[in-house]
Amino acid sequence: MSSATTYAHTPGFYSGDRPEIVTSRFKYEDSHTIERSLATEGYDGLKAALTKPAPDIHEEVKKATVLGRGGAGFPAGTKWGLTPPGVFPRYLVVNGDESEPGTYKDRLLMERDPHQLIEGCLIACYAAGLSQCFLYVRGEMALAQERVATALNEAYAAGYVGRNICGTEFSVDIVLHWGAGAYVVGEETALIESLEGNRGMPRLKPPFFPAAIGLYGKPTIVNNVETLANLPWLMVNGADAYLAIGTATSPGTRMVAISGHVNRPGVFEIVNGTTTFRDLIYGDEFCQGIRNGNELKAFVPGGGSAPWFIADQLDLPFEGRLVGAAGSMLGSGAIMVMDETTDVPSAALTLTRFYAHESCGKCSPCREGGTWLMRILERVVAGKATARDLDQLYEVGEIICPGAFPHASSAALDIPAVPFPYKMTTICFVGPSAYAPVHSALTLFRDEFEAKLMKRMFIPVSSAPVMADVAAVPAGAH
Amino acid sequence: MSRLTEDNIRVAHELIGRYPKARSATIPLLHLAQQQDGYVTNDAIRHIGELVGATSAEVLGTATFYEMFKFEPVGKYLVNICGTMSCALMGSEALMHHAEQTLGIKSGSTTPDGLFTLEHAECQAACTEAPTLQVNYRYRFKVTNESFDQLIHDLRSGKLGDEIPPHGTVARIRQRIPADRGVGPKAPDDVTTAPDWMPAPVAEGAST
Numbered sequence: 113m114s115s116a117t118t119y120a121h122t123p124g125f126y127s128g129d130r131p132e133i134v135t136s137r138f139k140y141e142d143s144h145t146i147e148r149s150l151a152t153e154g155y156d157g158l159k160a161a162l163t164k165p166a167p168d169i170h171e172e173v174k175k176a177t178v179l180g181r182g183g184a185g186f187p188a189g190t191k192w193g194l195t196p197p198g199v200f201p202r203y204l205v206v207n208g209d210e211s212e213p214g215t216y217k218d219r220l221l222m223e224r225d226p227h228q229l230i231e232g233c234l235i236a237c238y239a240a241g242l243s244q245c246f247l248y249v250r251g252e253m254a255l256a257q258e259r260v261a262t263a264l265n266e267a268y269a270a271g272y273v274g275r276n277i278c279g280t281e282f283s284v285d286i287v288l289h290w291g292a293g294a295y296v297v298g299e300e301t302a303l304i305e306s307l308e309g310n311r312g313m314p315r316l317k318p319p320f321f322p323a324a325i326g327l328y329g330k331p332t333i334v335n336n337v338e339t340l341a342n343l344p345w346l347m348v349n350g351a352d353a354y355l356a357i358g359t360a361t362s363p364g365t366r367m368v369a370i371s372g373h374v375n376r377p378g379v380f381e382i383v384n385g386t387t388t389f390r391d392l393i394y395g396d397e398f399c400q401g402i403r404n405g406n407e408l409k410a411f412v413p414g415g416g417s418a419p420w421f422i423a424d425q426l427d428l429p430f431e432g433r434l435v436g437a438a439g440s441m442l443g444s445g446a447i448m449v450m451d452e453t454t455d456v457p458s459a460a461l462t463l464t465r466f467y468a469h470e471s472c473g474k475c476s477p478c479r480e481g482g483t484w485l486m487r488i489l490e491r492v493v494a495g496k497a498t499a500r501d502l503d504q505l506y507e508v509g510e511i512i513c514p515g516a517f518p519h520a521s522s523a524a525l526d527i528p529a530v531p532f533p534y535k536m537t538t539i540c541f542v543g544p545s546a547y548a549p550v551h552s553a554l555t556l557f558r559d560e561f562e563a564k565l566m567k568r569m570f571i572p573v574s575s576a577p578v579m580a581d582v583a584a585v586p587a588g589a590h
Numbered sequence: 591m592s593r594l595t596e597d598n599i600r601v602a603h604e605l606i607g608r609y610p611k612a613r614s615a616t617i618p619l620l621h622l623a624q625q626q627d628g629y630v631t632n633d634a635i636r637h638i639g640e641l642v643g644a645t646s647a648e649v650l651g652t653a654t655f656y657e658m659f660k661f662e663p664v665g666k667y668l669v670n671i672c673g674t675m676s677c678a679l680m681g682s683e684a685l686m687h688h689a690e691q692t693l694g695i696k697s698g699s700t701t702p703d704g705l706f707t708l709e710h711a712e713c714q715a716a717c718t719e720a721p722t723l724q725v726n727y728r729y730r731f732k733v734t735n736e737s738f739d740q741l742i743h744d745l746r747s748g749k750l751g752d753e754i755p756p757h758g759t760v761a762r763i764r765q766r767i768p769a770d771r772g773v774g775p776k777a778p779d780d781v782t783t784a785p786d787w788m789p790a791p792v793a794e795g796a797s798t
Contacts, residue, residue, distance in 0.1 A: 123731055124718040165789055201781035213674045216715035241788040243781060244610070244773075251621075251658045252670075252714060254727040257761035264765050274771035282787040285773045287608045288765040292617050293657030295712065309616030309642065311655035328610060328778040369718055371676035377718035416675060416713070446717065448676050462678040466712050472655070 116397050118378070122224055124216075124369075126378045128397050131357050133365045134341040135381045137225050144259045146266040149227035155272055157344030158231050161238055162280050169239035173343065176351035177363055179384075181217075182207055182298070182336030183415065183443045183541075185432050192240040194323035195331040201243035202331040204236055205307060205322075206340060208249040208256070209291050209298045213416030213466055214446030217367030217379060218337035222249060222256035225341070226263035230273060230286060232340030235347055237284045240333060244285050246307055251291040261288055295470035299540045300334035302472070313472045314540040338367055338445075359385030362431050368392065372449035373406065374399035385431040389413065389421065392430065393449055406451040410556065414443030416463045417545035420552035421520050436532040439518045456560045460553035461489040467546035477512045478543025484508045485550050492564050502561055505554055509547040512537060517551045525556070593637040594619075598626055601764070602641055608767065610775040612642040620653050624758040629660040658760075665700045667745050668757045669693075670711035670724045671733075677713075680720035686710060688735045692742060705746065707757075728754050 116126040121141045137143035137152055149155070161169045174189030195202050206229070210218040221229060233245045247264075249257050264286060267273045275283045289307060296302050297312035301320055304327050306312035319325060326332020342364060346354050355363045362385030370392055371377045376399050382392070392398045393411065402408055410420045419440040421428075428434055432442050450459055468482035488505055491497040509517060513534045521529035536544050554561055594602055601622060606615040619641060623634035630653055632646075639649045653659045671689060673682050690696055693706050700707040716722045719731035723738075730741060744750050755762060 124716070166787060167789065198784075200784055201776070201778060210715050211713055213713040214676055214717050215713075216717060219715045238787065241784050243785055244775060250715070251656070251760065252724065252727050254760045255729075258763040261761060261763045261765045265763075268766075268768055268771045271771075274767070275773055280787065283773045283785075285608070285767065285775070287767075289614075290618060290621055290760065291656070292620065292659055294655060306617065307614055308611070309613035309644070309652055311652055313655075330778050371717035371720060372679045377676075377720070379718060412675070448679070448717070450679060454679065459675060459679065462673065462675045466674050469712060 116378075116380075122220065124377065124379050125220060125224075126376075126380055126398075128380070130381060130383060131365055132381060133345045133354075133357070134221060134225070134228065134338060134367065136345075137228070138220075143224050144226055144263065146227060146263065146270060149225070153348060154227050154344075155231055155278075157347030158234050158238075158272065159278055160347045161235050162278055162282060166239050166241060169235065169347070172351050173239060173346065176346055176354040178339060178342050178346065178354070179362060179364075179432070180336055181338035181342075181366065181445065183212065183417075183441075185442065188236075188335060188339050191323065191335070192236070192333055194321070195240065195333070196324055199331055200241070202241060202333065203327045204233060204240070204242040204245040205300075205303060205327060205332055205334045206233055206245065206247040206337060207298060207300065207303055207334055208247060208253075208260075208337045209303060210250055210253075210337070210444070211295045211298055212444045212446060213463060214369060214371055214412060214448045215415050215444040216369050217445060219250075219253055219256055220379060221337050221341050221367070222253070223259050226256075226260045227267065228341050228344055229260070229337055230263055230267050232343040233286055234273065234277065234282075234284065235343040236333065236335060236340055238282055242284070242333060244287065246287050246289050246327070248289045248291060248297075248303055248307060251293045257288070257290055264288055294472070295466075296472045296540065296542055299542075302540065303334060304332060311472070313474045316539055358383050359431060361385065361433055366430065366445050368430065368445045368447065370399050370447040370449065372411070372447075373403045373451035373454070374401065374449050375403055376400045382430065386429055388427050388429050389447070390426040392447060393426070399449070402449065402451045404451075406453060409450045409452050409454050410456070410552075411450060412446070412448040412463075412549075414441045415446040416448070416466060417441075417541055417548055418443050419518050419520065419548050420556065422522060422556055424523055425520055437529070439520045439529040439531055441532050455493075456553045456557040457489060457492045457564060460549040461486070461493055463549040464489055464546050467542055471542055471546070475538040475540075475543060478538045478546065481508050481512045482543060482546035485546055489550060492561055495564050496566050497561075497564065498566055499562070502554065502558070502565075505550055509551055512543045512547050517547065519552055519555045522556055527555070592627060592631060593633045594623060594641075595626060598622055599641075602638075606641060608775060610778050613644055616642055616644065616649060616652050617656070620649075620656075620659055621760060624659060625760070626758070628666075628756065628758045629663055660757075663700075663704070664757055665705050665707035666756045667705060667725050667754065668707045668709065670709050670714070670727075671697075672712070672714045672716075672720070672722050672724075673710050674713040676717035677720040677722055682721040685721050685723075685733055685735070685738065689738060692739055706742070725750075726754050726757050727760055
């Protein structure tokens with residue numbers, strides 16, 4: 113029987129007989145208060161950290177290989193080490209602008225346990241010598257903003273944030289900053305632009321690697337909320353205990369949100385690297401199968417930007433490298449499940465529309481291409497497309513992502529997987545993300561697209577690549 | 591059509607005082623202006639420019655990038671129905687259709703009584719509770735036609751006034767940094783050395 117428990121105060125979240133690194137307080141209704149936090153080891157990680165020299169704490173985090181939970185999966189300890197030595201000030205920017213389709217874990221971590229996040233920010237500031245912390249919370253998350261604001265006010269009053277933290281020399285301010293609704297601001301350089309009061313458009317890397325040239329042109333660490341929420345536990349229990357959970361390449365736990373056509377959609381903290389997609393979708397402890405006993409058609413394994421998987425990939429574990437080799441990515445830890453009744457072109461359209469809408473407009477392939485993809489898909493869904501349109505979807509995609517685009521293998525279609533990553537002609541991942549659902553859907557379910565084509569005799573149906581000259585524009589030439 | 595009030599100017603200075611550069615407060619100040627007037631007025635844009643040391647055009651440029659800022663009056667309640675994948679899979683299109691019927695307006699417009707503005711929104715980060723909507727950024731989960739009608743009824747009758755403030759107010763609780771506790775920001779170029787708690791700098795290349 114399922115051991116999963118849910119709480120009326122956290123709809124969608126299920127705990128179970130699994131290690132709890134970041135969700136240990138979710139069972140308490142008052143988990144967001146400083147009283148509950150302090151009664152359950154809150155700020156103990158910070159106190160433990162403050163007894164040691166800052167470089168030792170940095171080493172501990174490096175040793176634990178805490179992978180970034182925002183999408184790219186870059187180890188936090190390594191990221192902190194990328195700041196140029198001896199250059200100050202350095203800033204911490206906390207990325208709480210969670211808006212990847214399918215994803216919600218940072219929102220829960222901010223709403224349910226803001227003190228844990230604050231503690232994580234402080235540990236990072238201490239270890240990496242960061243002078244000020246900016247906690248950027250997505251604009252649409254009113255409750256998260258209120259909870260974090262209250263927690264910061266409590267923490268300032270109790271001496272955990274601000275001047276001489278816990279009576280030591282360590283002093284740092286944490287400033288709560290609200291976003292105002294823009295998906296692309298989740299990209300770290302766009303986040304920095306937004307924090308400087310500008311339009312949230314990504315900066316070109318190089319030279320604008322935040323660790324070297326970030327906020328106000330100074331070295332800046334941008335970490336995801338969940339990444340930082342891991343640090344208090346790590347400080348109390350040590351890197352060895354952290355490494356004992358999960359696998360060598362993906363230690364610890366991960367928050368995963370599974371939504372769509374499953375019997376029990378939910379957010380779970382799972383052991384990193386070992387749990388398979390089959391466990392997650394069909395397991396009694398997790399989603400308990402597809403609704404109405406239907407067959408699985410496809411699923412998105414890592415947020416709306418990720419290429420789709422089908423039943424062939426169910427036995428893959430939730431592990432970054434294996435999923436990458438199989439043609440997709442884990443991204444931000446969000447699985448969206450489609451059952452046999454799903455109209456694939458329409459489903460792909462909902463995602464492509466999202467990315468077309470959220471394009472900041474800086475890079476032409478994304479600004480124009482995303483909209484083209486959306487319009488062509490709209491024609492397909494409306495039954496007004498021709499076979500030529502389907503080819504054009506690939507052609508537009510080629511302009512955003514030249515070369516082979518990652519996709520899953522399919523035994524039924526007899527196609528092998530194309531592994532991650534892809535090449536891109538855009539600065540950030542919004543453009544390729546608009547193409548990912550289209551490409552997956554069209555590659556794995558072309559028959560569904562063809563079934564929707566307009567059946568009129570006089571429309572010339574040609575697959576000649578008339579745009580080949582455009583597709584041949586070299587990468588970066590936007 | 592107003593600039594920020596005296597009280598809000600005080601809040602604005604408090605916000606600006608937290609950042610190493612005043613312009614970083616642009617978005618928080620735009621929220622403040624929207625909280626005051628329900629939308630961002632031209633005068634407020636000008637005023638914010640004066641406060642953060644930017645031109646009106648720069649502030650407007652920033653403001654127009656972000657979905658949440660409105661430049662003309664919207665309803666007291668902004669109803670955002672999510673239409674991204676998870677919600678779409680669970681029937682958000684039908685919900686939007688129902689909402690349009692119930693309110694008698696198309697998505698993107700406001701009811702004649704000025705009470706409701708209906709909008710299609712993108713992912714609201716509550717995907718397991720699909721279909722979702724937000725009223726002035728307060729969630730409603732697993733919304734059905736019936737629960738939508740009930741919500742509209744409750745909003746009309748003023749029953750949810752405590753939970754859902756009028757459009758413009760996002761968080762009702764602000765961060766306050768007590769003067770005796772805050773470190774305060776320093777101009778980025780005024781800081782060149784490691785913070786006090788960091789051990790003496792190691793020789794270049796010896797660490798990290």
